[in-house]
Amino acid sequence: MSPIFAARLRAALFWGPVGLILLYMTIPALVVVMTSFSPSELLEFPPAGLSLRWYARALSYPDFRNGFANGLIVTTFASTAALAVGSAFAYLVDRYSFRGRAALEAVLSSPLIVPHFTTGFGFLLLGAELGLTRSYAIVIAAHVLLVLPFVVRSVYVSLKNIDPRLERAAANLGASPGRVLARVTLPLLLPGMAGGWLIAAILSLTEFTASLYVTEARTQTLPVAMYGYIREYSDPTIAAISALLIIATTLLMLLANRYLGLRRILAIDAH
Amino acid sequence: MRTEQQDRAASAVELRRVSKSFGPVVAVQEFDLAIRRGEVLTLLGPSGCGKTTILNMIAGFEVPSSGEIRIDGKPVTAVPPYLRDTGMVFQSYALFPHMDVFENVAFGLKMRRLAKGAVAAEVARALEMVKLTGLEGRRVRQLSGGQQQRVALARAIVIRPKVLLLDEPLSALDKNLRAEMQIELKELHAKTGLTTVFVTHDQGEALSLSDRIVVMNRGEIQQVSAPIELYRHPANGFVASFVGEINRLPPARCTLTGGDAVFELAPGLSLAVPRRPELAVWDGRRVNLFVRPEQMAIADASSPGQACVKVRVVTHVYQGTHTLLRVDGGALGLLQLRIPGSEVIERAPVGSEIEVTLDLAQAVVLAD
Numbered sequence: 043m044s045p046i047f048a049a050r051l052r053a054a055l056f057w058g059p060v061g062l063i064l065l066y067m068t069i070p071a072l073v074v075v076m077t078s079f080s081p082s083e084l085l086e087f088p089p090a091g092l093s094l095r096w097y098a099r100a101l102s103y104p105d106f107r108n109g110f111a112n113g114l115i116v117t118t119f120a121s122t123a124a125l126a127v128g129s130a131f132a133y134l135v136d137r138y139s140f141r142g143r144a145a146l147e148a149v150l151s152s153p154l155i156v157p158h159f160t161t162g163f164g165f166l167l168l169g170a171e172l173g174l175t176r177s178y179a180i181v182i183a184a185h186v187l188l189v190l191p192f193v194v195r196s197v198y199v200s201l202k203n204i205d206p207r208l209e210r211a212a213a214n215l216g217a218s219p220g221r222v223l224a225r226v227t228l229p230l231l232l233p234g235m236a237g238g239w240l241i242a243a244i245l246s247l248t249e250f251t252a253s254l255y256v257t258e259a260r261t262q263t264l265p266v267a268m269y270g271y272i273r274e275y276s277d278p279t280i281a282a283i284s285a286l287l288i289i290a291t292t293l294l295m296l297l298a299n300r301y302l303g304l305r306r307i308l309a310i311d312a313h
Numbered sequence: 314m315r316t317e318q319q320d321r322a323a324s325a326v327e328l329r330r331v332s333k334s335f336g337p338v339v340a341v342q343e344f345d346l347a348i349r350r351g352e353v354l355t356l357l358g359p360s361g362c363g364k365t366t367i368l369n370m371i372a373g374f375e376v377p378s379s380g381e382i383r384i385d386g387k388p389v390t391a392v393p394p395y396l397r398d399t400g401m402v403f404q405s406y407a408l409f410p411h412m413d414v415f416e417n418v419a420f421g422l423k424m425r426r427l428a429k430g431a432v433a434a435e436v437a438r439a440l441e442m443v444k445l446t447g448l449e450g451r452r453v454r455q456l457s458g459g460q461q462q463r464v465a466l467a468r469a470i471v472i473r474p475k476v477l478l479l480d481e482p483l484s485a486l487d488k489n490l491r492a493e494m495q496i497e498l499k500e501l502h503a504k505t506g507l508t509t510v511f512v513t514h515d516q517g518e519a520l521s522l523s524d525r526i527v528v529m530n531r532g533e534i535q536q537v538s539a540p541i542e543l544y545r546h547p548a549n550g551f552v553a554s555f556v557g558e559i560n561r562l563p564p565a566r567c568t569l570t571g572g573d574a575v576f577e578l579a580p581g582l583s584l585a586v587p588r589r590p591e592l593a594v595w596d597g598r599r600v601n602l603f604v605r606p607e608q609m610a611i612a613d614a615s616s617p618g619q620a621c622v623k624v625r626v627v628t629h630v631y632q633g634t635h636t637l638l639r640v641d642g643g644a645l646g647l648l649q650l651r652i653p654g655s656e657v658i659e660r661a662p663v664g665s666e667i668e669v670t671l672d673l674a675q676a677v678v679l680a681d
Contacts, residue, residue, distance in 0.1 A: 205407060208407050210372075211401065211409070211468075212420065214400070214401045215400075215424055215472060216398075216421050225420075230411055
């Protein structure tokens with residue numbers, strides 16, 4: 043076997059499986075995006091031609107417009123509240139040892155264990171009891187809970203990445219604990235907090251299962267509106283709005299990575 | 314004659330019977346030390362000897378399990394770090410990555426609520442002292458290791474601390490830079506006159522930078538002395554072998570005869586040295602002899618009367634200005650000689666039998 047052939051074989055053995063995995067990961071999105079350009083009234087794949095008419099319809103459809111606006115309201119409040127609560131929790135868990143710390147950590151990650159529809163259903167019942175049925179408050183409350191573990195995780199990792207000697211250095215130079223927090227810890231934590239907020243926002247914007255329970259026509263978010271649409275119509279509008287959502291999310295992630303360095307937030311660096 | 318009271322007043326930092334345990338591990342035990350105003354005092358010892366714990370207790374990052382610490386005569390044992398007025402340079406520098414050079418150095422002054430103009434003037438002065446003028450706007454990440462080191466120094470001295478604490482500040486630098494920074498640290502101390510506590514495991518650094526050295530092992534003081542005294546008269550075997558290279562000869566019995574002190578190292582192997590008054594205490598006792606590599610030489614006509622032993626050459630280690638010669642001294646064990654130049658490699662090839670002299674008049678004698 044010649045060395046060139048061997049090298050090509052190794053490349054093929056590497057890129058073959060990698061290519062298949064990439065294809066597998068992206069194929070649902072690809073199918074949806076391709077269908078969205080179909081000129082036909084029917085959801086068909088592969089599309090017979092190229093048209094932007096469904097994008098025009100998606101962008102002008104009132105339920106989608108309201109859903110997106112509702113989503114922005116819910117996301118803004120939910121992500122911000124989750125960031126405040128999550129940062130405080132992360133700080134507590136990282137810096138202090140106290141009774142029940144392990145229990146708190148477990149509870150904070152419980153939304154990963156409890157199915158979203160259970161959470162949604164729970165908030166629906168709770169909302170009814172409190173007379174908040176299908177208000178924004180109950181939607182926001184549900185979303186805070188669902189995104190909290192991701193915010194906590196993001197801030198916690200950022201805290202772990204702060205060299206504790208920086209805080210010692212600040213104290214040594216005369217900074218009281220409050221000023222150490224304000225001048226050193228918080229500024230260094232900011233990228234992690236922003237990243238946590240962004241991840242929370244993306245999750246909240248695209249959350250469907252729990253939202254289905256806690257929203258009504260007036261407060262429904264975009265994924266719920268999309269579900270409503272697909273139950274009534276079967277044209278590629280739904281593909282177009284999906285494509286728009288994918289593009290928007292991708293842009294947000296790219297921005298986050300460019301300015302915040304997601305790598306730093308999602309993994310613990312070695313000092 | 315100074316009184317104890319005057320000594321106390323002259324102390325910048327004082328540790329009184331300070332102990333520190335981490336769980337079952339005793340890091341520092343009954344540590345008593347008065348650091349004089351304006352001196353450079355080095356805590357020297359192997360890693361884990363408790364030297365960094367002492368530094369952290371002076372800075373207030375660790376609270377002693379028992380005992381008292383005073384700075385400028387005032388007890389500070391219960392005072393938090395930010396009210397202690399100490400300036401620390403960390404091993405990793407710990408510069409604030411979200412601030413530029415100016416902001417890093419200005420941090421301590423801003424915490425002291427100095428007026429803006431005064432801050433700028435003080436920062437400029439400190440940066441000039443560490444030769445970093447012009448780099449005010451640089452990000453910390455853009456600086457070399459040596460420059461980061463200087464920023465850390467400037468940040469610590471600009472607040473005019475009551476004591477400057479240096480935690481192995483040179484260990485992260487490469488060898489040439491380390492030698493350069495040693496000289497600069499000396500110059501900086503001459504300019505500022507700050508009381509300085511320097512922590513290191515490098516005996517070379519300790520010997521060249523310190524007014525006094527505290528040798529520590531397992532949380533306890535082994536010896537407190539000026540560098541030359543420490544090198545010439547180590548108080549015990551640990552200090553002798555930790556500070557500088559030294560050959561420990563096997564235990565010997567010391568007998569004083571008419572004009573000589575005779576050390577019987579092994580049956581039939583005795584070394585004699587002209588009698589000195591301080592050897593009188595060892596008469597009839599078992600002792601350990603320590604001989605430094607530079608106190609040994611290859612025997613020639615010019616060295617009559619010196620203690621002389623036959624050895625076999627094992628290896629040469631050429632080091633430019635000198636050659637280390639490792640020899641097998643039989644009953645004396647392996648010995649190391651330090652011979653200037655490189656001629657010895659030709660003169661005494663590996664495997665050859667030679668005679669070497671031991672300058673026992675300079676040797677350290679300690680109880681076995």
